[in-house]
Amino acid sequence: MRRKEFIIIHHVGAKTKKASQNYRGNHYDFLILNGKAVQMRDIDRRGAHCLASNMNTKALSISFADNLSLAPPSEADLKEASKKTKELMKKFKIPIQNILGHGEVRFAKTQCPGKYMDMNKFRKSLINTKFYNGSIP
Numbered sequence: 001m002r003r004k005e006f007i008i009i010h011h012v013g014a015k016t017k018k019a020s021q022n023y024r025g026n027h028y029d030f031l032i033l034n035g036k037a038v039q040m041r042d043i044d045r046r047g048a049h050c051l052a053s054n055m056n057t058k059a060l061s062i063s064f065a066d067n068l069s070l071a072p073p074s075e076a077d078l079k080e081a082s083k084k085t086k087e088l089m090k091k092f093k094i095p096i097q098n099i100l101g102h103g104e105v106r107f108a109k110t111q112c113p114g115k116y117m118d119m120n121k122f123r124k125s126l127i128n129t130k131f132y133n134g135s136i137p
Helices: 017-021 052-057 075-092 119-124
Strands: 006-011 030-033 036-039 059-064 099-101
Touching: 006 075, 030 075, 036 075, 052 059, 059 075, 075 119, 099 119
Parallel strands: 006 059, 006 099, 030 059
Antiparallel strands: 030 036
8 A cells, every 4th residue: 555645746748738638547646627636546556656756655646637837727626636635635644745746856857737836826725724734845
Protein backbone atom coordinates (compact mmCIF):
# COMPACT_ATOMS: atom_id res chain seq x y z
CA MET A 1 0.00 0.00 0.00
CA ARG A 2 1.29 3.45 -0.92
CA ARG A 3 1.96 6.01 1.83
CA LYS A 4 -0.09 9.18 1.50
CA GLU A 5 2.05 12.02 2.84
CA PHE A 6 1.76 14.56 -0.02
CA ILE A 7 -0.69 15.71 -2.66
CA ILE A 8 0.87 16.76 -5.97
CA ILE A 9 -1.10 19.06 -8.28
CA HIS A 10 -0.67 18.54 -12.04
CA HIS A 11 -2.16 19.51 -15.37
CA VAL A 12 -2.53 17.23 -18.38
CA GLY A 13 -0.71 19.80 -20.50
CA ALA A 14 -1.96 18.73 -23.94
CA LYS A 15 -1.50 21.19 -26.79
CA THR A 16 -5.21 21.98 -27.10
CA LYS A 17 -8.08 22.21 -24.61
CA LYS A 18 -10.01 19.55 -26.54
CA ALA A 19 -7.09 17.11 -26.40
CA SER A 20 -6.65 17.79 -22.67
CA GLN A 21 -10.32 17.15 -21.95
CA ASN A 22 -10.25 13.90 -23.94
CA TYR A 23 -7.40 12.64 -21.75
CA ARG A 24 -8.16 9.22 -20.31
CA GLY A 25 -4.75 8.05 -19.08
CA ASN A 26 -4.34 6.62 -15.63
CA HIS A 27 -1.24 8.43 -14.42
CA TYR A 28 -3.22 10.51 -11.93
CA ASP A 29 -5.35 9.46 -8.99
CA PHE A 30 -7.95 12.17 -9.68
CA LEU A 31 -8.70 14.18 -12.80
CA ILE A 32 -10.52 17.51 -12.51
CA LEU A 33 -12.79 17.74 -15.55
CA ASN A 34 -15.66 20.18 -16.08
CA GLY A 35 -15.99 20.96 -12.37
CA LYS A 36 -15.92 17.32 -11.24
CA ALA A 37 -13.21 15.17 -9.64
CA VAL A 38 -13.05 11.81 -11.40
CA GLN A 39 -11.12 9.00 -9.71
CA MET A 40 -8.80 7.51 -12.34
CA ARG A 41 -7.03 4.76 -10.41
CA ASP A 42 -6.91 2.87 -7.13
CA ILE A 43 -5.20 5.20 -4.65
CA ASP A 44 -3.47 2.28 -2.94
CA ARG A 45 -1.53 1.47 -6.12
CA ARG A 46 1.90 3.00 -6.54
CA GLY A 47 1.62 6.35 -8.30
CA ALA A 48 2.72 7.06 -11.86
CA HIS A 49 2.84 10.84 -11.84
CA CYS A 50 6.10 12.12 -10.31
CA LEU A 51 9.43 10.31 -10.16
CA ALA A 52 11.21 13.25 -8.50
CA SER A 53 11.89 12.77 -4.78
CA ASN A 54 10.26 9.33 -5.02
CA MET A 55 6.79 10.92 -4.90
CA ASN A 56 5.16 7.97 -6.67
CA THR A 57 5.55 6.03 -3.41
CA LYS A 58 4.28 8.72 -1.02
CA ALA A 59 1.99 11.17 -2.84
CA LEU A 60 -1.53 11.28 -4.21
CA SER A 61 -2.07 13.16 -7.44
CA ILE A 62 -4.75 15.54 -8.67
CA SER A 63 -4.56 16.74 -12.27
CA PHE A 64 -6.52 19.39 -14.11
CA ALA A 65 -7.74 18.11 -17.50
CA ASP A 66 -6.42 21.25 -19.15
CA ASN A 67 -3.17 22.86 -20.19
CA LEU A 68 -2.62 25.48 -17.50
CA SER A 69 0.33 26.87 -19.42
CA LEU A 70 -2.16 28.16 -22.02
CA ALA A 71 -5.02 29.40 -19.82
CA PRO A 72 -6.06 29.49 -16.16
CA PRO A 73 -8.33 26.81 -14.72
CA SER A 74 -12.04 27.56 -14.55
CA GLU A 75 -13.52 28.67 -11.23
CA ALA A 76 -15.55 25.43 -11.14
CA ASP A 77 -12.40 23.33 -11.63
CA LEU A 78 -10.49 25.30 -8.96
CA LYS A 79 -13.36 24.90 -6.51
CA GLU A 80 -13.58 21.14 -7.14
CA ALA A 81 -9.79 20.70 -6.89
CA SER A 82 -9.81 22.56 -3.57
CA LYS A 83 -12.72 20.43 -2.31
CA LYS A 84 -11.02 17.15 -3.31
CA THR A 85 -7.69 18.29 -1.84
CA LYS A 86 -9.39 19.16 1.47
CA GLU A 87 -11.10 15.76 1.56
CA LEU A 88 -7.79 13.96 1.03
CA MET A 89 -5.97 16.17 3.54
CA LYS A 90 -8.55 15.32 6.18
CA LYS A 91 -8.75 11.62 5.39
CA PHE A 92 -4.98 11.05 5.33
CA LYS A 93 -3.89 13.83 7.73
CA ILE A 94 -1.78 15.56 5.08
CA PRO A 95 -0.54 19.00 6.20
CA ILE A 96 -0.86 22.03 3.92
CA GLN A 97 2.90 22.32 3.49
CA ASN A 98 2.75 18.95 1.72
CA ILE A 99 0.42 20.24 -1.02
CA LEU A 100 2.78 20.93 -3.93
CA GLY A 101 2.65 21.72 -7.59
CA HIS A 102 4.60 19.13 -9.57
CA GLY A 103 7.28 21.72 -10.40
CA GLU A 104 7.71 22.50 -6.67
CA VAL A 105 8.82 18.95 -5.90
CA ARG A 106 12.54 18.79 -5.21
CA PHE A 107 14.44 17.61 -8.31
CA ALA A 108 11.37 17.89 -10.57
CA LYS A 109 12.29 19.58 -13.83
CA THR A 110 8.91 20.68 -15.12
CA GLN A 111 6.68 23.72 -15.41
CA CYS A 112 3.69 21.58 -14.35
CA PRO A 113 1.03 22.53 -13.31
CA GLY A 114 1.53 25.44 -15.67
CA LYS A 115 2.13 29.17 -15.40
CA TYR A 116 -1.57 29.92 -14.86
CA MET A 117 -1.86 27.72 -11.76
CA ASP A 118 -1.03 29.88 -8.76
CA MET A 119 -0.08 27.33 -6.10
CA ASN A 120 0.17 29.93 -3.33
CA LYS A 121 -3.37 31.10 -4.01
CA PHE A 122 -4.53 27.47 -4.23
CA ARG A 123 -2.96 26.64 -0.86
CA LYS A 124 -4.64 29.71 0.66
CA SER A 125 -7.98 28.23 -0.44
CA LEU A 126 -7.19 25.28 1.85
CA ILE A 127 -6.54 27.32 5.01
CA ASN A 128 -9.80 26.41 6.75
CA THR A 129 -8.72 22.76 6.58
CA LYS A 130 -8.09 21.08 9.94
CA PHE A 131 -4.47 20.33 9.03
CA TYR A 132 -3.47 23.92 8.28
CA ASN A 133 -0.63 24.67 10.71
CA GLY A 134 -0.27 28.41 10.19
CA SER A 135 2.36 28.34 7.48
CA ILE A 136 2.32 27.99 3.73
CA PRO A 137 5.51 26.82 1.98
